[in-house]
Amino acid sequence: MKVPVIWLKDYVDVNIDAKELGDKLTLSGSKVEEVVTTGDEIINVVTAKIEKIEPHPDAEKLVICQINVGEEELIQIVTGAKNMKEGDIVPAALHGAVLHGGLKIKKGKLRGVVSNGMMCSEEELGIAGDEPVHGLMILNEDTEVGIDIKEALGLNKSTIEFEITSNRPDCLSVVGIARETAATLGSKYNMPSMEFTPKCNLDIKNELEVEIKDSLCMRYMARGIKNVKIEPSPSWMQERLLDAGVRPINNIVDITNFVMLELGQPMHGFDKREITSNKIVVDRAQNGEKFVTLDEIERTLDSEVLTIKDGERTIALAGIMGGLNSEIKEDTKEVIFECANFEGVNIRLNSKKLGLRTESSSRFEKEIDPNLVKLAMDRACYLVQELGAGEVMEGTIDIYNNLKEEKQLKVDSQFINRFLGTNLSKEDMKEYLDRLDLNTKIEEEILNITVPTFRIDINIKEDIAEEIARIYGYDKIGSTIAKTTGLKGAKNSKLKKDDVIIDTMIGLGLNQSISYSFVSPKTFDSANISKDSDLRNVIAVRNPLGEDYSIMRTSTIASMMENLARNYSRNNEEARLFEIGKVYIKKEEDKLPEERNILTVGIYGNVDYLDIKGIVEEVLTSMGIERGTFKRQSENSSYHPGKTAEVYINKDVMGVLGEIHPDVCENYGIEVSCYLAEINLDALYNKADLVKKYKVLPKFPAVTRDIAILVDDSILVQDIEEAIRKAGGSMVEEVKLFDIYKGAQIPEGKKSIAYAIVYRDENKTLTDKEVNKVHDKILKALEYKIGAELR
Known part of the structure; x- marks a missing residue:
C-alpha cells in the first residue's frame, strides 16, 4: 500500500x-x-528570473542571459533555448548542481563566453510527460525567485x-x-472530521428499501445524496489520490476512493436513476449470469458470487466492483452511497475466479472491521458537504444483525516479562498498549485490556506481548538463554512397530523409498485398475500443483511402479524397494477420509514369486505372527492372475502380493517381471504381538517320519500342510517340505510331494504306537480331504 x-x-x-x-x-x-x-536526486537547482538577454558574439544560435537567483550579483548563463524572454522565471542549475539521471553541472565556457550553469527544461528535471519538450520550463510569474526548485514545484514529496x-x-x-x-x-494521531448536517429534508428510508438474502453480507448501510453536482475534485484531493496510485475521476467517485484509502473501508456510489425498483437486494448471482463491470468487460457469474441487485437486475459485484449499468455519470443528480461488510473468504475466491482483484476486494478479503462502515459513511457525507458536491438526505438504512464487540483480555504483566526476557514495569506496558488504542487498566499485576474491533489479530496473551515488544523496541530486548525443560519422549506403539518393519526390510536387503501422497488420475489406467473399481472414488486436491498431483492416492501400486521404473530406466539390473505410506479412502461428503497405513514392497531382477512371499512371511514373523495363510487371487487386474495371492491371518485379509500384470509393466516401460506386496499395516498391527515369550528347550526327544504322497498338480502345498497340522494336532511340531517331483513314473497331471513330519510331546517320550496312531490319522486325512495317494 x-x-x-x-x-x-x-x-x-x-x-x-x-x-x-x-x-x-x-x-x-x-x-x-x-x-x-x-526529485530526490535534484541538487542546487533554484528559481531564477531572466533580467537581460544578449546575443552571443561568436554564435548565432546562442544567447547570453543575466539571471537573478536572489543574490546581490546576477549570474551569467549561455543557452541555445529560444522560448524565453526577459522577465521570465525559469529553473536554473548552478555550478555543482545535479539533475535528473545524475547529470552534473559545472561552470565553463561556450564559444569563449563564461557560463555559470544551465537553465532547465522539464526533461532535465525528470518531470516531462510523454510529449516531447521544446525549450526551457517557464514558471508562473508569481513564483518566488531564488528558492529550491523542488519546493517551487512540489518535487520534495x-x-x-x-x-x-x-x-x-x-x-x-x-x-x-x-x-x-x-x-x-510516541505522539498523538487525529481522526479526520466526520460531522455533517443533512441539508435535504427527504428521508432515504421513504425512497429506498434494502434486503439482505445471504449471510455473506454482515452489514449494509445506505445514504442518499440529492442535488449532486458532478465536477472535478479539488486539487488537494486529486494530489493525494494520485500520490497513492489512484486516478481521479470526478468528485463523487473520488470521495468514495478517498474514504477507502483514508479509513480502509471500501464504498460505492450508485446513480439513483438506475435503481428503478427503489430496492437494493444483496443476493447470490444465477449460474451462467452475464454482467458487465465498470471496466466494460462482460463476466460470467455463478451462484458463489455475491451481488448487489436492483430487484432482480445485478448492479454490482459485492466487495469487488460496481456495474457499468449504474455508474456515476456527468449528469447524475442523485446518488446512493453504499457502505457494507462482506465475508472475506468468499470475496477472495470470487475475485480470483473472475480475474478481478481490486483495491476493494484486497481489503474485504482480509476481513475488515464491520464497525468501520459507519465511520466511512459519515466521512463520505462530510466530504460531500465540504466539497459542495450535493445535499445529504435525512436518515440512514443500516442492517447490522450481529454486532461485533470489543474483546477483553487479562494478561499478567509478570508473564510479559518472562516471555520477552525484559524487566518492564506494568506502567510502561500500559503506556505502549495505550499508544496502540489498546486501552489498558492495571489491577495489581494484571493488565485489563480492551481490544478494539479493528484489531482482529489480537486474541491471546502472546499477542499482547508482541505488541509491547514492538513498541518498546526489538533492538532494546537483550539476548537471553531460552528456559526449557527437557522431557524424555517415547515412541508410541505404532512407531515402534514401524521401526521393526523398517529394520526387517533393511535386514532383507531392501531400500526405503518415499513417494507423494497425491498422484495423477492417469495412474489408474497405468496400473490397470478397472473402471468400476472403488479405488477410483478419490479425493481431489483443491489447489493442486498440476494434474500430476491433483488427487489423493487410494493405492500405492502406481507410486511403487514409478520408483521401479525410474531405477529400470537408469539401467539398474535389480531393485529392492519398500515404502511405508498412506492411502486415502473417501467417505461420505461431510466426513474426513480414512487414512490407511500401507507397507508396499516392490522388487525386480533375479527374483520370482517365492522371493516376495518370503519377504511377506518375514514381515509376519517380525510382528510375532507364527503363520499366515495365502489364498490365490485372480480378480485383481493389476496383478498376474495366476501368480497372485491374498494374505490372511485367521480370517482377516492383511493384503495382497504377487507378480505385476505384464500390461502394467509395459505401461511403465519395464521389460522384466516385477513383484509387489501391499500390506495393510493398521490391520497387521492389531494382530501383532511383539512381546518375546520364553520357551523352554524340549526335554524329550522328537520322532521324525517321512511321507511321500501323490496329488493332483492343482493342489496347493499350503493346503497339504494345513491338513497335516490339523490332523496331527499338538503332537506335530514341524512340517518340512523337502521334495517336489514330476516326471518319469508320475502320471500326467500329478506331482509327488515329500514331507518330513516332526512329532514331539512336551511331557513324555513318544512310543512308536503313539506316533503310528497319529501318523495314520494324517494319511487318512490327506486321502479324504485332498485325494492324496501314499507312494
Missing part, C-alpha cells in the same frame, strides 16, 4: 524525513517496501510503500498507518 507522507501528516505530526520514518516503522513491525521521494500482512487489514488505510506512526514516535 502506498501512503503519501503529506497525507499522513494530516493526522499525525511527523518531524523526521521519510526515510528515517520508514526505518522506524519497519522496526516497530510495519514492513516498509520502499520510500520514494520525487515522499511516498512510503508498505507490505501489509493478511492479519493487519486495519493498516490498509492512511489512518491505520497514522495510528502506527503515532505509536512508534
Whole structure:
C-alpha cells in the first residue's frame, strides 16, 4: 500500500524525513517496501528570473542571459533555448548542481563566453510527460525567485510503500498507518472530521428499501445524496489520490476512493436513476449470469458470487466492483452511497475466479472491521458537504444483525516479562498498549485490556506481548538463554512397530523409498485398475500443483511402479524397494477420509514369486505372527492372475502380493517381471504381538517320519500342510517340505510331494504306537480331504 507522507501528516505530526520514518516503522513491525521521494536526486537547482538577454558574439544560435537567483550579483548563463524572454522565471542549475539521471553541472565556457550553469527544461528535471519538450520550463510569474526548485514545484514529496500482512487489514488505510506512526514516535494521531448536517429534508428510508438474502453480507448501510453536482475534485484531493496510485475521476467517485484509502473501508456510489425498483437486494448471482463491470468487460457469474441487485437486475459485484449499468455519470443528480461488510473468504475466491482483484476486494478479503462502515459513511457525507458536491438526505438504512464487540483480555504483566526476557514495569506496558488504542487498566499485576474491533489479530496473551515488544523496541530486548525443560519422549506403539518393519526390510536387503501422497488420475489406467473399481472414488486436491498431483492416492501400486521404473530406466539390473505410506479412502461428503497405513514392497531382477512371499512371511514373523495363510487371487487386474495371492491371518485379509500384470509393466516401460506386496499395516498391527515369550528347550526327544504322497498338480502345498497340522494336532511340531517331483513314473497331471513330519510331546517320550496312531490319522486325512495317494 502506498501512503503519501503529506497525507499522513494530516493526522499525525511527523518531524523526521521519510526515510528515517520508514526505518522506524519497519522496526516497530510495519514492513516498509520502499520510500520514494520525487526529485530526490535534484541538487542546487533554484528559481531564477531572466533580467537581460544578449546575443552571443561568436554564435548565432546562442544567447547570453543575466539571471537573478536572489543574490546581490546576477549570474551569467549561455543557452541555445529560444522560448524565453526577459522577465521570465525559469529553473536554473548552478555550478555543482545535479539533475535528473545524475547529470552534473559545472561552470565553463561556450564559444569563449563564461557560463555559470544551465537553465532547465522539464526533461532535465525528470518531470516531462510523454510529449516531447521544446525549450526551457517557464514558471508562473508569481513564483518566488531564488528558492529550491523542488519546493517551487512540489518535487520534495515522499511516498512510503508498505507490505501489509493478511492479519493487519486495519493498516490498509492512511489512518491505520497514522495510528502506527503515532505509536512508534510516541505522539498523538487525529481522526479526520466526520460531522455533517443533512441539508435535504427527504428521508432515504421513504425512497429506498434494502434486503439482505445471504449471510455473506454482515452489514449494509445506505445514504442518499440529492442535488449532486458532478465536477472535478479539488486539487488537494486529486494530489493525494494520485500520490497513492489512484486516478481521479470526478468528485463523487473520488470521495468514495478517498474514504477507502483514508479509513480502509471500501464504498460505492450508485446513480439513483438506475435503481428503478427503489430496492437494493444483496443476493447470490444465477449460474451462467452475464454482467458487465465498470471496466466494460462482460463476466460470467455463478451462484458463489455475491451481488448487489436492483430487484432482480445485478448492479454490482459485492466487495469487488460496481456495474457499468449504474455508474456515476456527468449528469447524475442523485446518488446512493453504499457502505457494507462482506465475508472475506468468499470475496477472495470470487475475485480470483473472475480475474478481478481490486483495491476493494484486497481489503474485504482480509476481513475488515464491520464497525468501520459507519465511520466511512459519515466521512463520505462530510466530504460531500465540504466539497459542495450535493445535499445529504435525512436518515440512514443500516442492517447490522450481529454486532461485533470489543474483546477483553487479562494478561499478567509478570508473564510479559518472562516471555520477552525484559524487566518492564506494568506502567510502561500500559503506556505502549495505550499508544496502540489498546486501552489498558492495571489491577495489581494484571493488565485489563480492551481490544478494539479493528484489531482482529489480537486474541491471546502472546499477542499482547508482541505488541509491547514492538513498541518498546526489538533492538532494546537483550539476548537471553531460552528456559526449557527437557522431557524424555517415547515412541508410541505404532512407531515402534514401524521401526521393526523398517529394520526387517533393511535386514532383507531392501531400500526405503518415499513417494507423494497425491498422484495423477492417469495412474489408474497405468496400473490397470478397472473402471468400476472403488479405488477410483478419490479425493481431489483443491489447489493442486498440476494434474500430476491433483488427487489423493487410494493405492500405492502406481507410486511403487514409478520408483521401479525410474531405477529400470537408469539401467539398474535389480531393485529392492519398500515404502511405508498412506492411502486415502473417501467417505461420505461431510466426513474426513480414512487414512490407511500401507507397507508396499516392490522388487525386480533375479527374483520370482517365492522371493516376495518370503519377504511377506518375514514381515509376519517380525510382528510375532507364527503363520499366515495365502489364498490365490485372480480378480485383481493389476496383478498376474495366476501368480497372485491374498494374505490372511485367521480370517482377516492383511493384503495382497504377487507378480505385476505384464500390461502394467509395459505401461511403465519395464521389460522384466516385477513383484509387489501391499500390506495393510493398521490391520497387521492389531494382530501383532511383539512381546518375546520364553520357551523352554524340549526335554524329550522328537520322532521324525517321512511321507511321500501323490496329488493332483492343482493342489496347493499350503493346503497339504494345513491338513497335516490339523490332523496331527499338538503332537506335530514341524512340517518340512523337502521334495517336489514330476516326471518319469508320475502320471500326467500329478506331482509327488515329500514331507518330513516332526512329532514331539512336551511331557513324555513318544512310543512308536503313539506316533503310528497319529501318523495314520494324517494319511487318512490327506486321502479324504485332498485325494492324496501314499507312494
